[in-house]
Amino acid sequence: MRVLLSTYGTRGDVEPLVALAVRLQALGAEVRMCAPPDEEFARRLAGVDVRLFPVGPPVRSMMSGTSLPSAAKLFRSRNELVDAQFDVLPAAVEGCDALVVAGLAQIAARSVAEAAGIRYVYTSYAAVNLPSPHHAPPPRPGWPEPETDDNRTRWEVDAQLVNAQYAETLNGHRASLGLPPVDNVRDHVYSEQPWLAADPVLGRWPRTPGLDVVQTGAWGLPDERPLPAGLSAFLDAGAPPVYVGFGSLRPAPDIARRAVDEVRAQGHRVLVSRGWADLDMADEQDDCLTIGEVSHQSLFPRVAAVVHHGGAGTTLTAARAGVPQVVVPLQVADNPYWASRVAALDIGAALDGPTLTDDSLTLAFKTALAPGTRARAKALGAGIRSDGAEVAARLLVEAIG
Structure with missing residues (x-):
C-alpha cells in the first residue's frame, strides 16, 4: 500500500x-x-x-x-x-x-x-x-x-x-x-x-x-531528545522559569521584550526561544536564557508557564505537560481559536490579539501563574491523548x- x-x-x-x-x-x-x-x-x-x-x-x-x-x-x-x-x-x-x-x-x-x-x-x-x-x-x-x-x-x-x-x-x-x-x-x-x-x-x-x-x-x-547541557544547567540552577516563544511567526518587535519584562517583574526567571524570528534578549542576565530549537516535550514539564502565539502544536504540548499558558495570538489562521480554548478551559490567559497593554499583560501573567490555574492545567493534561x-x-x- x-x-x-x-x-x-x-x-x-x-x-x-x-x-x-x-x-x-x-x-x-x-x-x-x-x-x-x-x-x-x-x-x-x-x-x-x-x-x-x-x-x-x-x-x-x-x-x-x-x-x-x-x-x-x-x-x-x-x-x-x-x-x-x-x-x-x-x-x-x-x-x-x-x-x-x-x-x-x-x-x-x-x-x-x-x-x-x-x-x-x-x-x-x-x-x-x-x-x-x-x-x-x-x-x-x-x-x-x-x-x-x-x-x-x-x-x-x-x-x-x-x-x-x-x-x-x-x-x-x-x-x-x-x-x-x-x-x-x-x-x-x-x-x-x-x-x-x-x-x-x-x-x-x-x-x-x-x-x-x-x-x-x-x-x-514522542520527542525524547535530551535537553542541551546549558539549558539543563539553567533549569537546575533555580525555580522553574517561564518560556516565551512564537515558533515560526514573527511577533511585533516589542512583544517578546515586554513579556520578558513582565515575567521578571513577577519574580520569575525566563527562557526565550529564538524561533524563526531569531528572537534574542540583548541584555541577557543570569535570570534569562535564549535557546534554540529543543524538545518541547522534554522542556515544558519543567517550566512555570508557556507564553506563545497560539499554534496548535505548542498549545497541545503545553496542555499535555500540565502547565499554564499565556497566549498572544498573532491573528493568523487558528491562533485566535487556540487562544480562546485556553481561556475557556481556564488553563491560562489569552490576550486580545497581538496589541498589548501593560495592564492586560500583568493580569494575564497573574492569572496564568496563580496556583489554581496550575492545578487546572495539570488535571486537564492528564486527560489528553x-x-x-x-x-x-x-x-x-x-x-x-
Whole structure:
C-alpha cells in the first residue's frame, strides 16, 4: 500500500503529517510527502525514510518579513501554488492508493486524486477551520473581514472569497484533466467527511448538520531528545522559569521584550526561544536564557508557564505537560481559536490579539501563574491523548483495505 501526504506551511503543518507517516509505515505502508522545499523539512523527512516531493517556494523565506505581503501579491502567490501542485502531485501520487492532505491551500489535491481514482482525505488541525454555526471562519490574510457577527453569514462570505481566489484556476486545471467544474471550491476541498486531527479535550468538534467530521485526536510523535547541557544547567540552577516563544511567526518587535519584562517583574526567571524570528534578549542576565530549537516535550514539564502565539502544536504540548499558558495570538489562521480554548478551559490567559497593554499583560501573567490555574492545567493534561496519529493510520488502512 502506498500513501501520498501533502501540505504547505510551517513546521506546525508538516510535523503532524510526519507523525501520520511514521504510524502508516508501522502498518506496512510506503509513504511519500509533498511539502515545501525548506532544508529542515527535507532533513526531517529523510530521517523517517519518507520521500519528499517539493512544492512551491520555501516557507521560511516567505515568513522572514516583518509584515504580510500585499493582497495583490498574496492573490498571485496562492494561484501560483495551485499551478505548482498540479505540476507536482500527479507524478507524486502515481501508484498510490490514497492522498491525505492538510490545510485549505491544498486546492489541487482532490482533483488529482479524482483523476487517479484513489481515496482522498482532507484533514484540519483545528475545528475552527471547518464550517459550523458554532464559530466564525478563521482570519485569512489579505481577505476582508465580513461586516457581520452572524457565523452562518460569515461562512457564506468565506466560501465566496475562496471561489473568487481559486475557482478560475482550479476549474481550468480540472478541464484539462477531463473533470467537471466545481461551484464551491472550499467545500470541494474539505470534502463531505473531513478528518479533524485535534485533541477532543482541547478542541472538540461541535456537531454540525451536513458535515460528517471524523475526529481522530491530534497527530504527534514522542520527542525524547535530551535537553542541551546549558539549558539543563539553567533549569537546575533555580525555580522553574517561564518560556516565551512564537515558533515560526514573527511577533511585533516589542512583544517578546515586554513579556520578558513582565515575567521578571513577577519574580520569575525566563527562557526565550529564538524561533524563526531569531528572537534574542540583548541584555541577557543570569535570570534569562535564549535557546534554540529543543524538545518541547522534554522542556515544558519543567517550566512555570508557556507564553506563545497560539499554534496548535505548542498549545497541545503545553496542555499535555500540565502547565499554564499565556497566549498572544498573532491573528493568523487558528491562533485566535487556540487562544480562546485556553481561556475557556481556564488553563491560562489569552490576550486580545497581538496589541498589548501593560495592564492586560500583568493580569494575564497573574492569572496564568496563580496556583489554581496550575492545578487546572495539570488535571486537564492528564486527560489528553497521544494516539491520534495511530488512530488515523488505522482508519486509513481499513478504508483502503
